Amino acid sequence: MSVPAGGTAPLSLTEFDQFLHTLYGAVGHDEAWTEVVRALAAALRADVACWCTTDGEGPQAPSFYAAWNLPEELNRAYAERWLPDNPWLQAGLVRNAFMQGSILRGTDLVPAPVLRQTRFYREYMLRYPVEHMLTAVMSDGSVPGLAPPMLLNLFRHPQQPDFDAADVARLHLLYPHLLRAFDLHWLQRRRQEQVGLLHQFLDALDFGMVMLDPAAQALYANYAARALAATPSLAPWLGQLPVRVTAHDALARLVHAAARGRGGGLVLGDEQRRLMALALPIDEHRRLTADGAPNPAPPPGACMLLLAQQGHAPTGVPDFVTRLFGLSAAEARVLPLLLRGQPPADIATELGVKLSTVRTQLSAIFAKTGAMRQQDLIRLLGSVPPVRL
DSSP, rough: OOTTTOOOOOOOOHHHHHHHHHHHHHOOOOHHHHHHHHHHHTTTTTTTTEEESSSSSOTSSOOOOOOEEEHHHHHHHHIIGGGGGGGHHHHHHHHHHHHHHOOEHHHSSSOOHHHHTTTTTIGGGGGGGOEEEEEEEEOSSSSSSSOOOOOEEEEOTTTTTOOOHHHHHEEEEEEEHHHHHHHHHHHHHHHHHHHHHHHHHHHBSSEEEEEEEETOBBBEEOHHHHHGGGGGTTHHHHHHSSSSSSSSHHHHHHHHHHHHTOOEEEEEEEESEEEEEEOOOOOGGGOOOTTOOOSSSOOOOOOEEEETTTTTTTTTTTHHHHHHOOOHHHHHHHHHHHHOOOOHHHHHHHHHHHHHHHHHHHHHHEEEEEEESHHHHHEEEEEETOOEE
């Protein structure tokens, strides 16, 4: 690739649209950012383009990294040997020049005659060969959980003219879109990591759990639920996710009722493999009107289906239910006794509180879990096996 005499021509509307299509299409796809840097190199008439970190751990330290026309051996050599000797990087760090929004030419950091006297230039840069640089700060690392400190670097060969004011102006034109797409990409990566961790947690549970949206669409089933999918009553809609649960059988009716705030449960299967199913609403706000009063006809909300083989011990259930539904400390004290089948009067005696207090706490537990009555909660939650963490 070469640079025409007289610098870089302005971007046409077609070129600008094509670049934006490539840029925003890369959001959420690590592998697509190599094409983004190639498109940037074309737009700025650069011979080499890459993203690299300024954290001192090399360009491959983060899991997101892209380069175009950068030989792998030179990339590796930079990370393993030359990064501390990069005069541009060191000058920028000393001057605190790498603030988000900054766009700099190499000569803004280190004069060309000084650069040519360094070992970094003679023994590393001339192996590309490159000499001229234009850089934009894509992240200064100030937002926790998003991108590490990272630069977009564009280079030209020594025989090409240096980047000029027109090149800087062109990069300024593209920069707001670069930054927006870059931030969206890292935000989506962060969310994907969080979802992955959530799935790992749910797969560690010894009982089945299916998450459903307000339209009764099964969004996710954990490992235990997928293992139970061979049960005839579950197979039609757990075999392949996501699907929309219709209302033609008892399990589907249970799920649709939970989506409207009415939790409950039932027994599935035959004598050889009996399953306990508990459907619980998880969207509390939809059951209230704007002034905080109970909504007589709440819109559908998300719900959760818990599945377990009948007869398993309930050791881990109280803590799980307490955390999931935000039970208070007092309500959490009642739950284990409730699951052992003790009536409210015996619970009050064991805890040393008034019977009216226990009844109030039971009402709060039913309201938060969406259960209809005490016996449903005892029978169904009492069959859920321990939580394995």
